[in-house]
Amino acid sequence: MITVRGVVDRVGPTLLHVRLDGAAAHVTDVVIAEPGRRDQVGDGDLVLGVSVHSTADAVELVRHCGSQGAAAVLLKPPLPTRTAVRDAARTCELALVEVDAGAAWAQVVWLLRSVLDAAADESELGDTHTGGLGDLFRLADAAAAVVDAPVTIEDANSRVLAYSARQDRTDPARVSTIMGRRVPDDVLARFRSRGVFRELSRGRTTIFVPAQQDGTLPRLIVPIRMGGELLGSMWAVVPGPVPAERAAAFADTAPVVALHLLRRRATEDAERRRWAELVRSVLAGRGSVRLAAAELDLADEPHRAVAIASQTQDTLGAEGMRLALWERITAGVGRRPAVAELHDVLYAVVPDRAGNGGWPSLRAALAEDRTPPLVAAGPAVPLAGLPESRALAVELLSLLRAGLVPGPVTSHEEAWPVLVLHRAAVAAAGAGTTEFGPLPLLRARDEDSGTAYVDTLYEWLRHPGDPRAASRALRIHPNTLRYRMAKLIELAGVDLEDPDVRLALLAQLTALRWR
Structure with missing residues (x-):
């Protein structure tokens, strides 16, 4: 855990200067305040006013960030010294940090995230020799010195784990990769089309990628392997072809990085398993929900259990899906989500x-x-009701998979009518209620003659007194509907004027349709 003052002290007075202290106890993440998209600001965030150029806009941003519990707003001069801006920050108890006028915002983002990652590593792992992110950043700096170029260290899913401090050579691909903490899809596609990832999987020692027409600078890439497993890769932004001796020296750093990645993965896996077991206990109602919820940092407010599954047979895999979900729901939040498989x-x-x-x-x-x-x-429930919320989420997921609920996303509030109909249909079908009355005769006629009496009767009963709506649902002309209904009544000998008959038939047809 690190404070605003701690962040500024680590970055140094050349780039940052605290103009006003705030009340926030700690900093969690770095957020760029984009025009019209400030909903991403969360508790403990450092908010960069990249697009803020007027006093009025600065005041508005400060007030919004204060209402969201942000730690500080970073602005370039003269905005942090304006009286209106300072008064707004003082009222919100929000820290104001001045950014050097000549500093590039991308450079500020990189430095801030480097400081936060190193601080998180020190806080969570305690010892800088346990193979955490702090060591990875130092290794990235060491690798950059060896190859004489800026370096990023990425995992096997192209997520950025660390990057070197030097930024003398860069391009849009590197900027977007570091700011987004993973390689963007369009950049991945460009390198994939050049066979880079195929070469990585084949175990090449080094891979050189020439400059591309879109302005992407050359890259020297080294796979990070251990025991035949591809753990990740190191990417250096180079001016051109690298001498063999220097490329070999760069490749020699990979085994050291591999050891740190394995150690880091083991630590994270153990912590993730413990965390997931806490989530499972809350969802199952085992043990003390209050204690587990406190350890998971779940506030005493209504929560939902959300069930997530891939639509394809070639799934993301539990681990890949978990990582993707973690990235989405921790963006700008600064806390670990309650997730389990x-x-x-x-x-x-x-x-x-x-x-x-x-x-x-x-x-x-x-x-x-x-x-x-x-x-x-x-449904949204108190923490003690999460087992019931999870059970309904599972049932809704099965309806999504069966195509009975429009997807790909649904909630209890949207799908409860289908849930009721499905449960009623399953119970009715189990009791054999579809075998009574004229329905078996109509079904047999449809099967033998290719008629559509069952569907016609179902839509006619669903739209009482509205033959046009029923015909639209069947995609036929209203006159065709009337003709079918006349033949149906004649065939089945059923009295559709009797309300009990209509209700019984609708129950039977619902059981057929929704089970």
Whole structure:
């Protein structure tokens, strides 16, 4: 845990200067305040006013960040010294930090995130020799010195784990990679089209990629392997072909990085398993829900159990899906989400409120995927009611998989009518209620003659007194509907003027349709 003053002290007075102290006890993340998109600001954030150029805009940003619990707003001069801006920050108890006028915002982001990552490593692992992120950043600096170029260290999923401090050579691909903490999809596609990832998987010692027409600078890439497993890779932004001796020296750093990645993965896996077991206990109602919720940092407010599953047979895999979900619901939140995998379904416990980490933001983020997963949210309940919310989420997920509920994302509030009909249909079918009356005769005629009496009767009963709506549902002309109904009544000898007959038939047809 690190304070605003601690961050500024580590970055140094050349770039940052605290103009006004705030009340926030700690800093969690770095957020860029984009025009019209300030909902990503969360508790403990350092908010960069990249696009803020007027006093009025600065005051508005400070007030919004103060209301969201941010730690500080970073602005370039003269805005941090303006009286209106300072008064707004003082009222919100928000820290004001001045950024050197000549500093590049990208450089500020890199430095701030480097400081926060190193601080998190020191806080969580305690010892700088346990192979955490602090060591990885130092290794990135060492590798950069060996190859004489800026370096990033990435895992096997192209997520950025560390990067060197030197920034003398860069391009848009490197900037977007570091700022987004992973290689963007379009950059991945460009390198994939050049066979880079195929070469990585084949075990090449070094891979040189020439400059590209879009302005992407040359790269020297080294795979990070241990025992035949590809753990990640190191990417250096180079001016051109690298001498063989220097390239070999760069490759020689890979085994050292591999040891740190393995040690880091073992530590994270153990912590993740412990965390997931806490989530499972809360979802199952085992043990003390209060104690588990306190350790998971779940506030005493309504939460939802959310069930998530891939739509394809070639799934992301539980680990890949978990990582993707963690990235979405921790963006700008600064806390670990309550996530666990059980029986090939990923579960998340999320608060039922607007803002980062809540159900609405998670829903929007997951729905934006190119191949969005199936997502079903149970009702919002107190923490003790999460087992019931999870049970309903599982049931809704099964309805999504069966195509009975429009997806790919749904919630209890949207799908409860289908839930009721499905449960009623299953119970009715189990009791054999579809075998009574004229329905078996109509079904047999449809099977033998290719008629559509069962569907016609179902829509006619669903739209009482509205033959036009019923015909639209069947995609036929109203006169065709009337003709079919006349033939149906004649064939079945059924009295549709009797309300009990209509209700019984609708119950039978519902059982057939929704079970």
